[in-house]
C-alpha cells in the first residue's frame with residue numbers, strides 16, 4: 001500500500017452537494033465568495049505500488065459563503081479527457097497541450113471571471129463553472145503557446161497574472177515565463193533556455209523581476225527510460241540557482257545567482273529592498289527542503305521536512321545568503337495577497353504532510369504563533385483573506401480546512417489573523433472527510449461572479 005492512498009490521504013469515492021451547512025460561531029458577513037481547494041483523488045482502482053501522489057485525478061472541494069452563511073459545499077472531480085472517459089461522460093470542451101488527458105489536481109484559482117483548475121508540466125488549465133462543473137481545457141483563448149503551471153502570482157497593482165511553465169518532453173530545452181492580462185489572454189511570453197529538465201514548481205514576483213527557480217530536482221533519465229510515470233528525482237551534482245528575469249526584459253537579461261543546495265516547492269513572497277543595510281537586494285521568504293525525491297520517489301513526505309527560510313539575494317554579486325527563520329516543519333505558505341511582490345511581514349503555514357497546527361510567523365522578528373486545531377486534527381493550506389477596506393496585514397482572516405485523523409468530517413475553520421491562537425470565529429461543518437490535498441484559494445464573487 002502507498003502512504004499516499006491511506007488514512008487522511010485516502011480518496012473519497014463520491015461527489016456530494018450539501019446546502020446550508022452547520023456553523024459553530026459566526027462567519028464574517030463580508031466574506032462573499034468561494035473557498036476552493038484542489039487535490040489528487042484517483043477515481044477507481046489504482047496500482048498502489050506504482051501510484052505517485054502527484055498523479056491522482058484532480059478533485060475540487062468548495063464552500064460558498066454569503067451573508068454570514070455557508071450556502072453550500074460541493075466536491076467535484078475535474079473532468080480531464082481521460083477521467084471523463086472513465087466516467088462515461090461527454091469529453092470536456094477543448095483539448096490540452098501535448099494531447100494530455102489529465103485532470104489538473106494541484107491548485108485552483110479565480111482570475112478575471114473564470115475559475116481554473118491547474119497543474120504543472122504540460123496539461124492545459126481546465127475552466128470550471130461557479131458550481132464546480134467542468135467546462136473544459138482553456139488555453140486562454142488560444143493565446144497560450146505551451147504549458148501552464150499550478151502556481152501563479154497575481155500582481156495586485158497592475159493586475160497581471162504570472163507563471164513559469166515547463167512541459168517535458170514536449171518542450172525539452174526551455175521554460176516559459178507567461179504573463180496573462182485582465183482579459184484572460186497571454187500578453188507576454190519569454191522563452192528561458194534551460195538544461196537538465198528541472199522541476200520548476202513555483203515562482204516569485206517582485207516589482208521589477210520574475211524569479212526563476214532552477215534547483216536540483218529534475219527529470220531523471222534512468223527513471224524516464226524505465227518508464228516511470230513520474231521520473232523526477234534529486235540530482236546530487238546540480239548547482240542550485242535562481243534567475244532574476246526583468247519583467248520587461250528577455251532571457252538574455254536574466255541575472256542568475258547561485259543558491260543554497262535545496263528544493264523549494266513554495267516561496268512565501270519576495271520583494272526588493274530600497275533602503276537600509278539590504279538596499280538594492282531582494283528578499284525571498286520560502287519553504288526549503290534539504291532533500292526531496294531522493295529516498296521517497298512517490299511524493300514529498302518521505303525525505304526531509306521543510307523549513308521556513310529567508311533568502312537575501314544580491315544581484316550585484318549574484319549571490320544568495322540564507323537564514324533559517326524557523327526550523328519547525330512549515331509548508332503551504334500564504335501571505336496577504338495585497339503584498340505580492342512588495343514587502344510583507346507575516347507568513348501563514350501548515351506543518352506540511354502530517355498532523356499539525358496553523359502557524360503565523362513574523363518574518364521580521366522570527367516569532368512563531370500557532371493555532372492548535374486539537375488532538376488528532378490537522379490544518380491544511382492556510383489562506384489569508386484581508387478585510388475589505390483595511391490596509392493592515394493583521395486585519396483579516398485565515399481560512400483553513402481542518403481534517404481529523406480519525407476520519408470525522410472536515411471543517412472549514414475561520415481564524416482571526418491577529419488572534420491566531422484564539423478559538424476560531426467560525427467552524428463550518430462539512431458533510432464529509434476532505435482528503436489531504438494541495439492548493440486552494442479564496443475566490444471572492446467580485447473576481448468570479450455566480451453568473452459567469
Ligand SMILES: [Fe+2]
Pocket residue numbers: 106150151201265266438439
Ligand atoms: Fe504546490
